[in-house]
Amino acid sequence: MYLDPVLMIALPLFAAFLIPPLARISKGLVKYVPVLIIGFNLYETVMLLPHSMVKPVIVIIAAWAPPLGINLTIGPLGNVLALIISLVGFVVAVYNIRFVEEEPNEKYHMLFLLLTAGATGMVLTGDIFNLFVFLEITSISSYALTAFLRDRDGAEAAFKYLLIGSMASTFILLGIALIYATTGTLNMAQIAVRLKDVDPRIAIMALILLITGFGIEAEMFPLNGWAPDAYSQAPTPIGAAFGGIVVKAGVYALARLIYTIFSFQGIFHFILIAGIITLLIAEMSAIRQKQLKRMLAFSSIGQMGLVLIALGLATTRGVEGGLFQMFNHAMIKPLLFLSAGYLVFYSGSKNIEDMDGMGRVKPLLSFFFAFGAFAILGLPPLSGFWSKFIILSETISHGFIAVATLALFGSIIEAVYYLRVVGRLYFKAPHDGAKVQYVPKSALVAMSILALITLVTGLYPDLVMTYLKPAAAELIDKSIYIKAVLSAGL
Amino acid sequence: MIYYVAAISLILIGIYAVLVKKNMIKIVLGLTLIDSGVNILLVSLGYVKDKTAPIFSNPTLTAGDMVDPVPQALVLTAIVIGVAVTALALSIVIRIYDHHKTLNINKIRELKW
Numbered sequence: 190m191y192l193d194p195v196l197m198i199a200l201p202l203f204a205a206f207l208i209p210p211l212a213r214i215s216k217g218l219v220k221y222v223p224v225l226i227i228g229f230n231l232y233e234t235v236m237l238l239p240h241s242m243v244k245p246v247i248v249i250i251a252a253w254a255p256p257l258g259i260n261l262t263i264g265p266l267g268n269v270l271a272l273i274i275s276l277v278g279f280v281v282a283v284y285n286i287r288f289v290e291e292e293p294n295e296k297y298h299m300l301f302l303l304l305t306a307g308a309t310g311m312v313l314t315g316d317i318f319n320l321f322v323f324l325e326i327t328s329i330s331s332y333a334l335t336a337f338l339r340d341r342d343g344a345e346a347a348f349k350y351l352l353i354g355s356m357a358s359t360f361i362l363l364g365i366a367l368i369y370a371t372t373g374t375l376n377m378a379q380i381a382v383r384l385k386d387v388d389p390r391i392a393i394m395a396l397i398l399l400i401t402g403f404g405i406e407a408e409m410f411p412l413n414g415w416a417p418d419a420y421s422q423a424p425t426p427i428g429a430a431f432g433g434i435v436v437k438a439g440v441y442a443l444a445r446l447i448y449t450i451f452s453f454q455g456i457f458h459f460i461l462i463a464g465i466i467t468l469l470i471a472e473m474s475a476i477r478q479k480q481l482k483r484m485l486a487f488s489s490i491g492q493m494g495l496v497l498i499a500l501g502l503a504t505t506r507g508v509e510g511g512l513f514q515m516f517n518h519a520m521i522k523p524l525l526f527l528s529a530g531y532l533v534f535y536s537g538s539k540n541i542e543d544m545d546g547m548g549r550v551k552p553l554l555s556f557f558f559a560f561g562a563f564a565i566l567g568l569p570p571l572s573g574f575w576s577k578f579i580i581l582s583e584t585i586s587h588g589f590i591a592v593a594t595l596a597l598f599g600s601i602i603e604a605v606y607y608l609r610v611v612g613r614l615y616f617k618a619p620h621d622g623a624k625v626q627y628v629p630k631s632a633l634v635a636m637s638i639l640a641l642i643t644l645v646t647g648l649y650p651d652l653v654m655t656y657l658k659p660a661a662a663e664l665i666d667k668s669i670y671i672k673a674v675l676s677a678g679l
Numbered sequence: 680m681i682y683y684v685a686a687i688s689l690i691l692i693g694i695y696a697v698l699v700k701k702n703m704i705k706i707v708l709g710l711t712l713i714d715s716g717v718n719i720l721l722v723s724l725g726y727v728k729d730k731t732a733p734i735f736s737n738p739t740l741t742a743g744d745m746v747d748p749v750p751q752a753l754v755l756t757a758i759v760i761g762v763a764v765t766a767l768a769l770s771i772v773i774r775i776y777d778h779h780k781t782l783n784i785n786k787i788r789e790l791k792w
Contacts, residue, residue, distance in 0.1 A: 318753055325760045329767060336771055344774040345787055351771060352697065355710050355764050359690075362717050362757060369750065370724045 191236035194248050194261055197271065198313070198323075201226050201306035205299045212295035219295045223282040223302050230275040230309060234268060241268040242659050245670065247315075247677035255315060255674050256376035262315035262674055265659035269512065270312040270441050273519045276642075277433030278305040280635045281426045284527055287629035297337060297424075303330040304430060308438040315674055317368065317450075318375045320442060321361050324406065328354045331435055335423045346418035353415045357405035364398035367391060378674035381450050381667060396451045403446060406439025408493045410467035417474075420486030421539075425530030428482060429523035432489045437519055440493065444500055444508075448664040449671075461501025465592050468494030472602040480539045481529050484606060485522070488565070491599060492518045498596060499580045502587060508661040509654065510579030516653055517564070517572045517646070524639040525561040528554050531628055532614075541610055546619025554628055555614045557636045562607040564643045567600070572647035682723035689716030703775065703782045707768045714761035718754045725750030 204226045212219050240246050245264035247255070254260075263271070278301075285301065307326030314320050332354065336347035369375060371391050372383040384392055405412040420428045447456050468491050475487030492514065499511025531554050536543045548555040564571035567578070577600065584593040646653050663669055689712055696709025725747030731740065733748035772782070779787050 318756075322756060322760070325764075329760075329763055332764075332767055332771070336774060339774065341775075341778040344771055344778060348703070348768070348771050348775060351764065351768050352706065352710070355768075356697070356713075358760070358764075359713050359717055363690075363720070365753075366717070366721050366724055366750075369753075375749070 191233055191240070194233065194237060194246065194263055194313070195250065197230050197233050197275075198261075198306055198310045200229060201302045201309070205302040205306065208295050208299040208302070216295070219298055220286050223285065223298050223305075224279065226302060227275055227278040227282050227305055230305070231272070231279050234272040234275050237263060237268055238272065238656065241265055242656065245663075245673040247674060249677060255677055256374055256379040259314070259316045259319050260376075260674065260677065261313045262378075262670070263313055264663045264670055264673065265656065266441070266444075266512075266661075266663045267312045269516075269656055269660045270437060271309050273437055273516055274305065274308050274312065274434050277430065277519050277523055280523060280638050281430050281433070281527075283638075284426050284429075284632050284635035286631040297334070300330040300334050300337075301427075301430070303327075304334065305434065308434045311438040312441045315377055316375050317365055317377050317380065320377075321358070321365060324361070324403075324438070324442070325358055327435055327438060328358070328406070331419070331427075331431065334427045334430075335419045337424055337427070338422070340422075342418075343422045346415075346422035350415040350419045353405055353412070357402040357412075359402075360398045361402035364395045364402065367395040367398065371395075376674065377445065377450055378671040381452075381671055382675070384451065392451065393453070396446070396453070396456065399446055400443065400456075403439055403442040404463075406435065407443045407497075408436055408439070408467070408490045409443075409463050409497060410470055410490075410494070413467070413471075413490050416490055417483050417486040420489065421480060421482040425482070425526055425533070428486070428530075429526035432485075432522035432526065433519040436489070436493060437515060440496055440500075440515060443497075444664055447500070448503075449667045452667060457501050457503040459501075460497050461589070461592065464494045464497030464499075464501055465595050466494070467491070467497060468599045469595060472599040476602055476606045478606075479541060481533060481541050481544065481610065482526070482539060484541065484610070485525055485529060488603060488607075489518070489522055491603060492522070492565070494599075495577070495580060495596065498584065498592060502580075502583055502589075503665070504583060504587065505661050505665050506579065507583040507587075508664050509657050510576055510583055512657045512660055513650070513653060514576035514580060516657070517576050517643070520639050520642050520646075521561050521565045521573060524557060524636055524643065525565065527632065527636050527639075528557040528561065531632065532558060541613065544610065545613050545617035546615075548615035550619050551628070553633070557640060559611045559614065560640055560643070562611050564647070566604050566607055570644075570647050572643050572650065572653075574647065575650040682719060682726065686716045686720035686723060689713070689719065692716075701783050701785055703772045703784055704769075706784070707765060707772060710768065711761065711765050714757070714765075718757055718761075721750045721754050721757070 204222055241263045242265055248261035250259055307323045310323035332347050332351045335350055336343045371387045372380050408416050420431055471487045471491035475484050478484040496511045496514050499507050532547055533539050564573045567573040581593050693709045693712030697706050700706055727746050730746045733745040
């Protein structure tokens with residue numbers, strides 16, 4: 190039994206603005222609000238899953254049926270992504286309970302809720318302007334959270350991110366203006382129908398503007414200059430949230446754009462090439478990094494490159510692999526970030542060199558990091574293996590041997606730099622003066638949830654694949670989506 | 680036509696400021712210029728010659744006498760978003776100035792690939 194899906198967006202927004210008055214009454218209570226609210230979202234998305242798999246759930250807001258009013262379209266794809274976002278949000282919120290204590294923490298929790306609300310809205314909405322508004326909610330709270338620690342580099346990273354991000358939003362708004370001027374509608378399903386009659390030159394112009402805009406959020410090369418700085422200078426849980434929430438919403442917007450709204454044939458090759466370049470540049474930059482969190486940030490960009498390759502293949506199996514890769518990345522990268530956060534905290538340094546011997550000092554924490562590293566490399570029993578396997582075999586069977594070779598080459602580089610860190614953790618003598626303290630239970634719970642999901646989906650990939658198959662079908666066959674939305678008002 | 684020219688030149692001036700200027704305040708100003716340009720472009724897309732504002736202020740008005748209200752609603756939203764981004768950008772600039780004592784972006788280069 191599920192409640193009105195609008196609550197998944199309305200409740201976090203409402204709670205976010207309720208937090209400052211609540212903080213006046215009781216400081217201690219505030220940090221449990223995100224856990225509660227995002228927990229509710231998680232419940233909703235799980236309960237919606239059986240319904241949306243059969244037929245997209247269309248939520249009509251204020252009795253204005255689509256295409257006139259704004260509607261929420263919860264198809265398989267949107268629902269799976271909302272589930273990923275809520276799951277990562279929930280885990281990070283649990284981790285936050287003990288992590289953020291020194292700063293004015295009610296602001297932190299408020300911004301975090303806004304970020305989750307915006308990203309959930311992005312994947313659920315059926316209106317392109319609404320997508321833009323939710324994107325802005327997500328990115329404005331990301332800018333603020335990047336600068337949250339009030340240090341030199343945090344402000345600089347936030348300013349860079351803000352500049353690139355607001356250029357992105359300008360491009361998106363221009364693209365939306367072009368689309369509205371030529372099709373006279375903002376409903377994504379109706380745009381998809383009417384775009385056939387539009388002058389292709391104008392449509393391509395709008396597509397370029399929108400891809401540039403959403404490509405920035407999805408970390409597509411060469412638009413990803415913000416990512417390494419923002420990931421590494423933001424508080425650790427926020428780095429995890431960028432990888433698991435913000436980027437996923439950006440990739441969703443990109444996928445919806447190229448598959449449902451536009452679907453020009455030529456664009457898929459462009460996405461494929463952008464993906465392989467993104468992957469290679471990111472992996473080569475990652476291997477040069479001296480700081481642990483920057484390395485993870487570049488690795489995150491590389492993983493998104495792999496997702497773009499899968500999306501660029503434009504085959505059902507390829508898209509399934511890409512979505513599976515997104516799911517895995519959303520589980521594993523936060524695990525790596527969350528464990529790296531405490532590794533950095535206990536060793537007292539951000540540099541990889543200073544992680545020596547942490548495997549002996551903090552065995553459990555290092556185990557989580559090593560587990561995440563093996564999973565993301567795609568060691569067979571863990572979940573990363575399956576998604577990489579599907580994507581690569583699909584790339585080869587469609588004749589893109591060069592792309593597959595380059596992607597494998599990227600994976601080898603990835604293995605080198607992850608195993609280098611894991612090796613340092615276990616096979617070097619610890620430095621003196623490493624602080625030995627207990628890791629808070631809430632953080633351990635958060636990391637165990639992620640590790641458990643990674644292990645289970647690795648052993649039983651079909652558990653996830655059954656839900657990803659309809660999601661991929663929704664992207665490949667856009668008529669399902671269009672028909673569901675446009676018949677909702679009848 | 681004149682509206683489109685004005686809007687696009689505002690956007691171009693803004694992009695020029697963001698790309699070329701070294702002072703962070705000027706860069707933020709460039710961002711707001713781009714915002715205004717896009718907003719003017721949106722409003723002029725919905726403009727119909729000799730038509731009035733989409734408000735039923737007078738009982739003789741019909742929907743045919745009015746300009747398209749949708750772009751105006753979009754622009755209202757976009758203006759609010761623009762204000763939020765500008766405020767946040769300026770506060771981050773203040774923070775950077777506190778740390779570095781300069782507004783010149785060439786002198787603030789600690790994060791690199």
